Amino acid sequence: MIIGAGIAGAGMAYRLAPKGSVAVLDMEAQAGYHTTGRSAAFYAETYGGPKLQPLTTASKGFFRAPPEGFSEAPLQGPLGAIHIFREDQREEADAALAEMSVLPGVRVLPAEEVLRRAPYLKPDMLTAGIDDPDCANLDVAALHQGYLKGAKAHGAQVLLESGLESAVYEGGRWQVKTRTGALTARVLINTAGAWADQVAERAGVKPLGVTPLRRTIVTFKNPQGLPFDRHGPVIIDVGEAFYFKPEGEGYMVSPADETPSVPTDAQPELEDIAVAVDHFERVTGATVEKLEAKWAGLRTFAPDRAPVIGFDADQPAFFWSVGQGGYGIQTSPAWSALAATLVLGEDLPEELKAHGVRPELYSPARFR
Ligand SMILES: Cc1cc2nc3c(=O)[nH]c(=O)nc-3n(C[C@H](O)[C@H](O)[C@H](O)COP(=O)(O)OP(=O)(O)OC[C@H]3O[C@@H](n4cnc5c(N)ncnc54)[C@H](O)[C@@H]3O)c2cc1C
Secondary structure (H helix, E strand, O other): OEEOOOHHHHHHHHHHHHHOOOEEEOOOOOOOOOHHHHOOOEEOOOOOOOOOHHHHHOOHHHHHOOOOOOOOOOOEEEOOEEEEEOHHHHHHHHHHHHHHOOOOOOEEEEHHHHHHHOOOOOHHHOOEEEEEOOOEEEOHHHHHHHHHHHHHHOOOEEEOOOOEEEEEEEOOEEEEEEOOEEEEEOOEEEOOHHHHHHHHHHOOOOOOOOEEEEEEEEEEEOOOOOOOOOOOOEEEEOOOOOEEEEEOOEEEEEOOOOEEOOOOOOOOOHHHHHHHHHHHHHHHOOOOOOEEEEEEEEEEEOOOOOOEEEEOOOOOOEEEEEOOOOOOOOOHHHHHHHHHHHHHOOOOOHHHHHOOOOHHHHOHHHHO
């Protein structure tokens, strides 16, 4: 029984349904209502650092060539990223370049080349950029729906508006109470994102101390007079103070905020919206007249900001798949494959081994 039908729960259901009897519960009427439906939807291979990177790299093959019939739409599209920096950010740029240099095609772009590819940037706002040509746009809805459709085709039940209220382990089974009724399960899988600790507590399992961090996004039409390229790259400040990418006829901008929050239906705060717009206006010199949309979501991190994937050290029928942070979409194919392997007690798939995925790095036992 999987608790949470976001990308983490849907991915697990997809991997496990062919091998057993699977139910996925979500408290909302719509799967993907929380963080999964609120992401910036891109794939940046070294984003998140060395513990995340093997899972991201090992997911690339699935995004490029998903299994037959998985999705009618392609799961990824070209985007490209340029990490811009000023002279006073040289140290951060060197560190970013060192981390990214494991990727093909990564190189420093002189300012003239950055400005040729992104003519909307103000020349005095950058010294140079780092090119990451492999950064891709992801179709989160196609991925999420593909997982759910595939899971249902193998008999998985997806139960919406069925939040877990309590779970008691007795006689080798979980007795689970939900808003809509009682169920039993051999194993509980916690993919509840920001609510991961709450779900653990409701099952009598010691929480890990995860922290949901709010992140904001705004969208607007391209300001009048500013050159625009709908196929342009995502522009990322090397210190991650902000990023923006073309979206429709304009931009999607995030101030890359990380404000601690309780698990909740996150809403954007006026101050974060203003900071997002201010960053965009400063680096382009343009004026944003009117926002089209604004939203916020919770990126949830374990205390060491690394993934948590494995059975609980004290309750062996309780499995954690949490702490996806800001990388839960781009890592999801490999993350779900690894998590399913551990649930089933199978050997690590060769493809994951080949990309350097080491399950011991993610064990929840490190917090006990
Ligand atoms: C602004 C923003 C930008 C991002 N950009 C990117 C990006 O570009 N690339 C990337 O890879 N990632 C990105 N992320 C991160 C990514 O969106 C998350 O890592 C991922 O969506 C987490 O998925 P999840 O399934 O763990 O959580 P969620 O989607 O939140 O799913 C958890 C589910 O658990 C359910 N639940 C909670 N409690 C219960 C209960 N008691 N019973 C039943 N169900 C319950 C909830 O209703 C929810 O549906 C971004 C996130 C944000 C907010």
